Every structure is written in C-alpha cells, then in structure tokens.
Amino acid sequence: MAIIEKKESGTFTLQTRTSTYQMKVDRHGMLLHTYYGAKTDESDYSYLIMPADRGYSGQPGDLGNDRTYSLDFYPQEYPVYGDGDYRITGLKANLEGQVPALDLRYHSSRIMDGKYRLEGLPAMFAGAGEEGISTLEIVLKDRYEELYVHLLYGVYEEEDVITRAAVIENHTGKTVELKRVMSACVDFAEGGFDLIHFYGKHAMERQMERRALPHGITQISSRRGTSSHHHNPFVILSRPETTEDQGACCGFSLLYSGSFQAQAEVDQLDQTRLVMGINEEEFCWRLADGERFTTPEVCMVYTEEGFTGLSRRFQRAFHQRLIRSPWKDRLRPVLVNNWEATYFDFNEEKLMNIARQASDLGLDMLVLDDGWFGKRDSDNSGLGDWKVNEEKLGCTMKELAEKVNALGLSFGLWFEPEMISEDSDLYREHPDFALQIPGRSPVRSRNQLVLDFSRKDVREYIEQQIFRILDEANITYIKWDMNRSIENVYSAALPEGSQGEILHRYVLGLYEMSEHLLERYPDLLLEGCSGGGGRFDAGMLYYAPQIWCSDNTDAVERLKIQYGTSFGYPMSSVSAHVSVCPNHQNGRETPFKTRGICAMQGAFGYELDLSKLSEEDKEEVRKQVKVYKENYKVIQSGSYYRLTSPWENHDVTAWSYVAEDQDRAILAAVYTDLHGNPAPVRVRWKGLKPDAVYEVEGSSYTGAALMNGGYLLPVPKCNYDSCLLIAVERQA
Numbered sequence: 223m224a225i226i227e228k229k230e231s232g233t234f235t236l237q238t239r240t241s242t243y244q245m246k247v248d249r250h251g252m253l254l255h256t257y258y259g260a261k262t263d264e265s266d267y268s269y270l271i272m273p274a275d276r277g278y279s280g281q282p283g284d285l286g287n288d289r290t291y292s293l294d295f296y297p298q299e300y301p302v303y304g305d306g307d308y309r310i311t312g313l314k315a316n317l318e319g320q321v322p323a324l325d326l327r328y329h330s331s332r333i334m335d336g337k338y339r340l341e342g343l344p345a346m347f348a349g350a351g352e353e354g355i356s357t358l359e360i361v362l363k364d365r366y367e368e369l370y371v372h373l374l375y376g377v378y379e380e381e382d383v384i385t386r387a388a389v390i391e392n393h394t395g396k397t398v399e400l401k402r403v404m405s406a407c408v409d410f411a412e413g414g415f416d417l418i419h420f421y422g423k424h425a426m427e428r429q430m431e432r433r434a435l436p437h438g439i440t441q442i443s444s445r446r447g448t449s450s451h452h453h454n455p456f457v458i459l460s461r462p463e464t465t466e467d468q469g470a471c472c473g474f475s476l477l478y479s480g481s482f483q484a485q486a487e488v489d490q491l492d493q494t495r496l497v498m499g500i501n502e503e504e505f506c507w508r509l510a511d512g513e514r515f516t517t518p519e520v521c522m523v524y525t526e527e528g529f530t531g532l533s534r535r536f537q538r539a540f541h542q543r544l545i546r547s548p549w550k551d552r553l554r555p556v557l558v559n560n561w562e563a564t565y566f567d568f569n570e571e572k573l574m575n576i577a578r579q580a581s582d583l584g585l586d587m588l589v590l591d592d593g594w595f596g597k598r599d600s601d602n603s604g605l606g607d608w609k610v611n612e613e614k615l616g617c618t619m620k621e622l623a624e625k626v627n628a629l630g631l632s633f634g635l636w637f638e639p640e641m642i643s644e645d646s647d648l649y650r651e652h653p654d655f656a657l658q659i660p661g662r663s664p665v666r667s668r669n670q671l672v673l674d675f676s677r678k679d680v681r682e683y684i685e686q687q688i689f690r691i692l693d694e695a696n697i698t699y700i701k702w703d704m705n706r707s708i709e710n711v712y713s714a715a716l717p718e719g720s721q722g723e724i725l726h727r728y729v730l731g732l733y734e735m736s737e738h739l740l741e742r743y744p745d746l747l748l749e750g751c752s753g754g755g756g757r758f759d760a761g762m763l764y765y766a767p768q769i770w771c772s773d774n775t776d777a778v779e780r781l782k783i784q785y786g787t788s789f790g791y792p793m794s795s796v797s798a799h800v801s802v803c804p805n806h807q808n809g810r811e812t813p814f815k816t817r818g819i820c821a822m823q824g825a826f827g828y829e830l831d832l833s834k835l836s837e838e839d840k841e842e843v844r845k846q847v848k849v850y851k852e853n854y855k856v857i858q859s860g861s862y863y864r865l866t867s868p869w870e871n872h873d874v875t876a877w878s879y880v881a882e883d884q885d886r887a888i889l890a891a892v893y894t895d896l897h898g899n900p901a902p903v904r905v906r907w908k909g910l911k912p913d914a915v916y917e918v919e920g921s922s923y924t925g926a927a928l929m930n931g932g933y934l935l936p937v938p939k940c941n942y943d944s945c946l947l948i949a950v951e952r953q954a
C-alpha cells in the first residue's frame with residue numbers, strides 16, 4: 223500500500239515510485255505538512271520543524287502563552303484564514319454576517335483502494351480493482367462549528383503523481399460564505415526556488431518564463447473565466463541549478479478550465495508556500511446548511527530527474543489517467559480544416575474542392591469551421607442560432623456530410639456553444655440568456671457576449687440545438703470553440719447574494735454539457751479550442767483528447783508555443799496544422815516541409831486550400847501523411863524529449879519521440895538561423911537502448927553512440943530548413 227499511517231507518530235506517508243509526501247497530526251490536532259521530496263522512508267519528519275519563541279506571530283487560542291507554537295511559520299496541509307497564520311491560505315470562510323475565522327483540527331481519516339471522484343469535475347481516474355492507486359481522505363473540523371474539510375489525496379505509485387482536492391461540508395445550521403477555497407497547499411521548509419510558468423497572449427500562448435522567487439507573494443492567475451491564453455494553470459518550482467536533464471523540480475497542474483490562481487509565498491523564515499485553486503476574485507460561494515463544495519483537482523509531480531522527468535510524468539499520467547476518449551490511442555484522423563482556407567467565404571463547391579483534394583492526398587477528414595449557421599458571414603452576428611444555413615451550403619448538413627463521406631473522408635463540425643451575438647434570433651428572443659449587468663452596456667469582445675452557462679435552461683437550449691444537428695448528419699468530430707474572456711459577470715437567474723458563484727457554476731455547466739455530449743455520442747472526437755489555445759488546461763483533457771494549440775500557425779513561432787505546452791501536457795493533445803505562406807498571422811515564409819514537421823509534433827492536420835497547392839507541395843502532403851500514419855503510435859504515446867530549447871539555442875530547435883519499447887525513435891529539427899561557413903550542428907538523441915543498433919538514414923549506430931556522441935544534422939539549405947530522422951532498431 224502506498225499510503226502508510228503510523229498511529230504512534232500521527233504520520234501519513236504517501237509513497238510513489240520516486241517521491242514521498244508526508245503529513246502529521248500533532249499533539250494539538252493540527253495537520254502539519256512534514257515532507258515532499260525524493261523517495262525516502264516513513265520516519266517522522268516533523269523533527270525538522272524547530273519550535274522557537276515567535277511572540278510576534280499568532281498562537282492558537284487554546285495554547286495559552288506558548289510562544290513557540292505558531293501556525294504563522296509551521297508547515298501545514300491546509301492553512302486557514304483567522305488562526306494566526308498571516309500567509310496565503312487554503313480556506314477563508316465565515317458564517318454569514320460574521321468575520322472570517324476558522325480553527326481546523328483533525329477529525330478522522332480513511333485509506334481506500336482506488337481513486338476518489340469529484341462530483342461534476344474532471345479528475346484523474348483508476349480502473350476498477352486496479353492496484354497501485356489509492357486514496358487518503360483526512361477530515362478536519364472547525365473547533366467551534368460543524369464545518370468539515372475533507373482533504374483528498376490520490377496516490378498513483380507507478381505514474382509517480384499525487385493528486386489533491388478538498389471538499390467543504392457545512393452542518394453549522396447556518397449559511398457559510400466561502401471566500402477562498404484552494405485545491406491544494408504545499409509548504410516547503412526552504413526558500414531559494416525558481417518559479418517557472420507559461421504566459422502568453424492570443425496567438426502566442428505558453429511562453430516559458432523562469433525567475434527566482436522573491437520574498438512576498440507571487441501570483442500567476444486568470445480572472446477571465448477561462449484558464450486563458452495569458453497564464454496557464456500549470457507551474458513548476460525548481461532549484462536554480464535544475465536543468466532539462468537533472469535536478470529537483472515540482473510541478474502543479476490544476477484540472478480546471480476557469481479563472482484560477484497559483485500563488486507562491488516566500489515567508490519571514492524563507493519558507494515557500496504554494497497554493498493553487500479557483501481564483502478568489504469575483505468568487506464567493508454561499509454554502510447552505512447540509513451542502514458540500516468541491517474544489518477542482520491539482521495533480522503534483524516531484525522529481526529529481528529535471529524537466530524531462532517532470533514532463534514525462536505529467537504526459538504519461540494525463541495520457542493514461544485523465545484522457546478518457548476512445549480516441550486517445552487510436553490514429554487520429556489527419557484532417558483539413560477550412561478556416562484559414564476560406565474563413566467565412568465558402569460554399570459547397572469550395573468545400574468539396576478541398577474535400578476532393580484531401581481524399582486524393584490521403585487525408586481522413588474534412589472539418590467545416592465557423593460560418594455555416596444562422597446569419598454568419600463575419601464574426602459580428604449569428605452566434606446562438608445553431609440552424610444550418612442551407613442557402614450558403616447549397617444543401618443540408620446531412621447531404622454535405624454524405625458527400626464528404628462518399629469521398630472516403632469523415633466529417634467534422636465547428637461550434638461555439640457558449641456564445642451569443644446581439645445580432646442573433648436567440649438574443650432578440652432571450653437577452654437575459656447573456657451574462658450582462660442590467661442598465662450598463664456590456665463589455666464586448668469579438669463583438670459577442672457570453673451565454674450564462676451557469677443556467678441549466680440556457681445550456682439545455684443550446685444542447686438541444688447541437689444534438690439536432692449531430693443526430694441528423696454523420697459528424698464524428700467537433701471543434702468546441704470559445705472566443706472571448708468573460709466580464710460583467712451577472713446572471714439574471716441568480717439572487718443578489720449568489721452572484722459570486724457564477725463563474726464557477728459556468729465551468730460546472732461547461733463540464734456538464736461536455737459530459738452530456740460524450741454520453742450521447744461516445745465515439746465523438748472532441749477537440750477543445752478557445753481562440754486557439756486559450757483553454758489549454760488539464761481539465762479540458764478529461765473531455766477532449768486534443769486541443770487546438772494556438773491560432774498562430776507559423777511553424778517558427780509554434781516552436782516556442784509547442785515547446786512550452788510540452789512541459790505539462792501530452793503531445794497527443796497538441797493540435798497543430800500546416801497552413802499557407804506567407805503565414806496569415808505574421809507573414810513569414812517557411813518551407814512546406816518544415817510546416818509539416820512542426821505540425822506533426824502533435825495531432826496533425828492541414829488548414830489551407832489543398833486544391834490550390836502546387837504539384838510539388840501536393841507530393842509533400844502525400845509524404846507527410848504517410849510518415850505521420852506510419853509513426854503515429856510513437857508520436858501519440860511515445861516518450862517525448864525536448865532536445866534543444868528555442869529560448870536558448872538560436873540556431874536549431876530539436877525534439878524527439880521514442881517508442882515505448884525503444885525500438886523506434888523520431889527526431890525532428892528546425893533551423894532558426896543560417897550562417898556562412900556553418901559549424902556542424904550536433905544533436906544528442908535521448909531515451910534509446912545503449913546497446914541496440916539503430917539504422918538512421920541508411921547508416922548504423924549504437925544507441926550509446928547516438929545518445930553520447932550525438933548525430934550531425936544535415937547542413938540547412940534555406941531559411942527555416944528542417945529535417946525528420948527516423949531511427950529503427952536493427953533486429954538480430
């Protein structure tokens with residue numbers, strides 16, 4: 223069992239393959255955090271907490287004048303507001319009309335086989351009866367009121383990850399106002415960490431940034447109602463000396479698609495506290511007597527194997543224990559999406575020309591993007607009216623799907639279910655369906671408003687419209703888009719005091735509707751999207767095995783975007799397309815081959831008018847599709863390695879995949895600079911069997927040679943040239 227309770231010391235020790243996590247109930251009933259780090263034994267690590275006179279910090283009321291005991295510097299599992307700990311807390315709550323103050327003490331605990339579930343929220347799972355996965359539940363209770371906090375820990379021994387969540391249960395007889403409820407808090411007894419996070423903007427998501435944590439509070443967050451383009455709900459604490467291949471680092475990923483916060487505080491004793499959960503801004507949840515509130519889940523990894531070790535654990539754990547889709551290990555359809563090919567300006571003929579070419583070139587699917595419904599010839603109108611514009615299409619959706627299917631292609635469709643245009647029949651009929659503040663003109667973005675997905679009736683209305691289309695036509699893929707941040711968060715359906723619940727209820731509504739969709743169409747391939755990668759988070763992966771990574775399709779900028787994304791997410795979830803040049807986002811010209819190599823880094827497709835390609839490019843498409851299909855298993859579920867960083871190496875960005883049994887590996891490299899009289903560019907492969915012999919481009923090398931000596935990349939012949947090398951183990 224990976225969870226060891228020792229009654230004599232009050233410790234609970236969680237053991238994964240290479241990490242250990244420990245907490246302890248002390249003599250006052252406080253739940254202290256005593257260890258998170260490299261794998262160790264079950265000793266009681268509370269000897270590392272040094273009592274000292276801390277008269278200038280708060281002492282719990284029942285301890286009299288014991289100045290050596292203060293929660294202001296003691297490491298804790300779930301610190302609360304109002305007990306003398308002035309640092310950032312896990313929970314801030316009050317009985318209605320009173321000031322926030324809690325005093326949580328140990329109440330009970332239980333250890334269970336398998337993994338806990340979270341009602342209405344994405345969570346990592348375990349198969350029935352599976353070994354190596356267990357749950358610890360610790361219940362804390364307020365010393366004065368019947369307010370309970372259930373701390374949930376999921377321990378995945380083999381995957382080497384620990385998950386956390388909290389459930390607040392109210393039996394006080396009164397309403398409790400939850401002002402801040404974090405999913406997890408981890409107290410490290412030391413300072414001196416670097417914080418790594420992934421910031422960005424529309425069309426430039428998940429840019430890696432690393433900085434030394436200063437004293438005080440550092441916050442990475444979104445209050446946009448989505449996890450956002452701007453800050454990803456995934457952060458890493460590392461030692462300053464940690465590199466790609468070695469050193470200690472600890473990653474935290476929030477399985478949540480709404481406003482979030484990750485805060486790190488370095489305190490007066492140089493200790494570091496990390497908390498993560500729903501953003502407390504605009505959040506206030508009124509928990510009635512008898513009710514429970516469940517936080518989203520955090521998945522945590524601690525490793526001393528550098529960032530490669532950290533990413534591999536997240537990628538593997540999410541691939542195996544979070545993504546549920548039947549598509550996760552299947553060959554994903556190589557698709558062509560008409561967005562950058564036509565934008566809103568399409569008709570049946572244009573679509574069928576693209577489809578015919580796609581079929582001829584060996585692709586698998588045509589995806590019809592925005593513009594097929596209501597009055598929608600620009601992004602100024604029509605959202606909410608999910609009625610097929612048959613005049614524009616020249617046929618029904620069923621007929622279009624049939625024609626596409628007749629070419630041997632499957633058919634996918636774009637929706638933006640959460641939005642409403644003011645110029646739409648839906649808005650004219652139900653203006654109250656939109657989130658907006660009465661008496662104020664709404665904040666618009668992309669000239670659209672957000673539907674109040676906290677309301678069941680609104681969701682059901684949209685759901686029915688979508689179901690009608692999916693029931694009628696043979697649609698096997700949906701791209702679920704969401705194209706603006708949320709503002710003016712006011713719901714016409716919620717009472718005055720409950721407006722602080724809207725954003726979280728919205729996310730719960732989004733999850734419920736996604737669940738309905740997948741229950742009704744279990745084989746549907748759902749692709750997440752939010753103006754590109756504005757909702758690329760682990761919560762979405764529970765529903766959508768792939769997410770459109772960015773609206774930026776330039777192969778060179780994608781190097782950085784996909785590099786950043788790879789730290790916390792499986793590459794099979796990174797949806798990437800080949801588009802035309804000059805690139806529509808930044809005007810850059812890159813070779814067709816390079817665009818293919820970059821897009822093959824994840825779930826592969828095209829986003830251009832295939833019928834307009836030159837014969838040479840068409841030949842290249844055939845080649846790319848063939849290479850992708852031959853290697854999809856390695857790309858989708860092999861081990862992924864970042865070989866060079868686009869931030870540090872300005873000449874070449876390289877990455878590789880190695881098959882599970884290490885008999886095949888793929889290495890891709892893109893040159894980002896050119897030089898006269900160039901020096902040889904050497905890249906070292908990773909993850910091969912040292913003793914095996916691999917064939918690469920007609921020559922043989924041992925794994926040891928490729929990994930230690932490395933491989934000389936071919937000399938680039940033009941700007942942004944690239945290469946794709948496949949190493950195949952020679953069979954004896």
Ligand code: DGJ
Pocket residue numbers: 561591592601636703705751752753754755770772773
């Ligand atoms: C934003 C998406 O990221 C694009 O791919 C495209 O679907 C547009 N929305 C359509 O409006």
